[in-house]
Amino acid sequence: MYKYAIGVDYGTSSVRAIVVDVANGEEIGSSVFAYPTGIDGVIVSNSDTHLARQNPSDYTMGFIASISGALAQAKKHSGFQVEDIVGIGIDTTGSTPIPVDKDGTPLALSPAFANNPNAQAWLWKDHTAWEEASSITEMAKAKGVPYLEKCGGTYSSEWFWSKVWHCLKVDPKVFHEAYSWTELCDYVPAWACGDTNPHTLKRSICAAGHKAMYHESWGGLPSKKFLSALNPELAALRDRLYAKAFASDVCAGRLCTKVAKEVGLPAGIPIAVGAFDCHHGAVAAGAKEGILVKVIGTSTCDIVVSPKETCAETIPGVCGLVPGSVVPGLIGIEAGQSAVGDIFNWFAQWFVSRQNCCLESGLSATATAGKVHEQLQEEAARLKAGQSGLLALDWNNGNRTILVDPRLTGLLLGQTLSTTPAEVYRALIEATAFGARAIKERIEEYGTPVKEVIACGGIAEKSPLLMQIYADVLGCPMGVSRSKETCALGAAIFGTVASGFYKSTEEAQQHMTGRPKVTYYPQKESSAVYNELYTLYKKIHDAFGGVVLQADLSMVMKELLTIAARER
């Protein structure tokens, strides 16, 4: 009596579907579909580096292709049959809003708008709306409304209202043609269920709460009065959006006959309400009280859950506090670092671009980059904490949490004439670890303790060096999530809960997640050194981040030299 669930995970460049055994979370089929439109799936602009859009038809094509592929693999598994699929879950990037018509069909699918970037999906990392974001922040402060209390006090250019408003400004034709806007994580489940009606499709609390200033305490979306102050047309749009949002343990609907036929499944399979990738990933990684899940990639997404009773009303500088956005019944707290893997890649790229001879000798740029990372890691791993005398800030892409300031930049200090690239590489890893500690401490200061970190993402798997440094800096165990495809597994978990196969998210987690496959524990000596370095990091952090306006930095370099001499 085997039973299975399907998880579908929409990333930035591709979508992956997996088929998993609900008894143990084991994956028996998996398939990836790369979005065909644009560069690596993203529509970009030569004249505006902030622009990042996607073709909505790539999503539906990808749903069919990835599930069909995963099923084809699963069928090789003895005992599997499509009738045993109990539910489907879906997660996506976000905030990725799509302008849609009265039926909920993306404008981009109509020939008149097919080639207009503003009519496509506005990908999470589109930053064209940075001016609108600061206007929203200013307006919320000026009006004394509570709408930013749950998202750290600052609205982002990556979020729903900034993007929609920016569309109104730069392309009123698209704005007026759009009857409503649907988040990607709401659109795919609705489409798979055969009904994308903007008024009735079930919206995700994750997208609504983290990105659209939705909270039950103030009656859902921001008031028409407030939206009117931004622009009356935004207030009018509010009526064509939604009044209620749901967690992923709720059933969004059932797989419709048309889509079922195309993917090769029986119609009627329950589909869970969607959510963002990291939130599902956090559940699969084992999110529960006391655990911080870190999805470490080019940037990070940090997720903690907290009981309503003890969770603070607001945590300054933290992206969001949304009831049920991760585990239904608990408050989902989201934070993040603007750049982690991106910083290491940036630095490694310096050496790739100089190794023309390697490239000429036939090695690809990617292979050369891989080799550079490997060498730097190997050398960096031979160093002890503190011995390089270096200290860095992890702000090459600004600071998302806890300063919420994109206008910050990187910093490296402590260089001597014998500082090596491997020492800098290690200092950059350490800088991201210090950034991670600042987030952990901020969350803990506001009443949600963290006893253990579980990391997922490629870097967590591939870099024992980074994991050990994080354990030492954070002063708590760092586990590597058991599943490689954590987000997709999280989606599958919600497929089992929304369908009622499991009674609760916790019950599904008990069966389908597992203990981390490796855990790194803090080493006493390194931790002690990192405590000293973190004190210095915080000094620099607060001085350049504007937390303090009278900083005494006169001893920073000398203290680093003293530590380095001692540890060498």
Place this chain on the structure above:
Amino acid sequence: MYKYAIGVDYGTSSVRAIVVDVANGEEIGSSVFAYPTGIDGVIVSNSDTHLARQNPSDYTMGFIASISGALAQAKKHSGFQVEDIVGIGIDTTGSTPIPVDKDGTPLALSPAFANNPNAQAWLWKDHTAWEEASSITEMAKAKGVPYLEKCGGTYSSEWFWSKVWHCLKVDPKVFHEAYSWTELCDYVPAWACGDTNPHTLKRSICAAGHKAMYHESWGGLPSKKFLSALNPELAALRDRLYAKAFASDVCAGRLCTKVAKEVGLPAGIPIAVGAFDCHHGAVAAGAKEGILVKVIGTSTCDIVVSPKETCAETIPGVCGLVPGSVVPGLIGIEAGQSAVGDIFNWFAQWFVSRQNCCLESGLSATATAGKVHEQLQEEAARLKAGQSGLLALDWNNGNRTILVDPRLTGLLLGQTLSTTPAEVYRALIEATAFGARAIKERIEEYGTPVKEVIACGGIAEKSPLLMQIYADVLGCPMGVSRSKETCALGAAIFGTVASGFYKSTEEAQQHMTGRPKVTYYPQKESSAVYNELYTLYKKIHDAFGGVVLQADLSMVMKELLTIAARER
């Protein structure tokens, strides 16, 4: 009736001798001898990166080899004969004190001490004595004595008394075996004259005044009372040092028969009192009122001369104010940057060490380094001032002037995910230019105006990019000294003065130096941007250098981003 002079210039890794025509300073023979001992001529230690020593026998071997070589070349010149040599001048690195016996022979030459690093010459860049240096500074302050007034208020680990005292602490056997200590610039002329007796050999005012706290106004070297307070054995040593020091227009003695035979010259040629390389170099570059001579190499030496009447009694943070140390009759002001070319080499080396394939393909490390510099310069030259958003401190080897603090380190800020190595390379050049500006401004604040800078050294010749940036940052013309071997030419100039061939240093300068061969003028637009960047540089400089203890750095990154956006 051609006449010639010989200049001998002892650098960190080699010694160069040149033969020049006294009528026009034209070089007709030149030869370099690389010191055979240690790594690039320097004895180093695996356990202490501060240690830098040299084998004294390398100096005498080098004297013979380099002069012989230069003469061999000169002899190909029609009309040259060794009898036409009117004088010899010698300059060296310093402070490079050598422990010597009662006859003035280096201890290192006796078998018992041949392998003891503490019995060798203590090279200028040896920093083992940093604790002694701060003790001397503290003691001078505590006792209210004026000994540091002429050297910027802070004694350095690179200087005579720190090194001698450190030897007493770490190797009392060497200290007690040494009857006296002789500076390299005093040892070589004395040895060439055949009499190294510590009591009678003519000591250089340049070494004494700039490095050993010697000044006529307080009776020569520091009092025995003061030295006693440091350590009674230092007070006892004072009697075995010297009571008077001389400028390089004074004759130290005449070439002795033994050495004359070995180098192939007639005995009896007058030899000038020695001095430090940059001081002689400054004279050859055209040092006179209103001109700042910058010898730009791995580090810089900055030299200005000032009339006694208008020169300040003391200039905080400036290495030294010594009457006659450059041009006899004027006060020589010396300042310096601890690392300039060394910083660029350090950064370029990162890319050399990664270009294994280049090395494998037959290119030497030096050739690869040259190629890397060339590429980085080329790319950096295409950038505009301010457009990278980067700002750096030039402290990879500490700060000599104006902070006199070796316990400072490098800093780079403003990095984004698209910062390139060429941008960093340019920022490092700019950092050294800002460091140069801080020195120029400090000297001007204390009453010695600078209207023009004349640069000498390899970088001045090879990097139009650096010269233009310096002109823009300093806001005054930057000339490139006519002679390539400025220091050696300066030594030759003093050979003509000490021998009485020319009546004064000024007269010799008139004949033997010339106008700069190229001059770079400030460009208005870049200068304006650099004025903005310099304000930010000073903020960081003062904060990390301990000039201010309450620094507001909250807007530094944002202002850099604004400048970068504007200039891009």
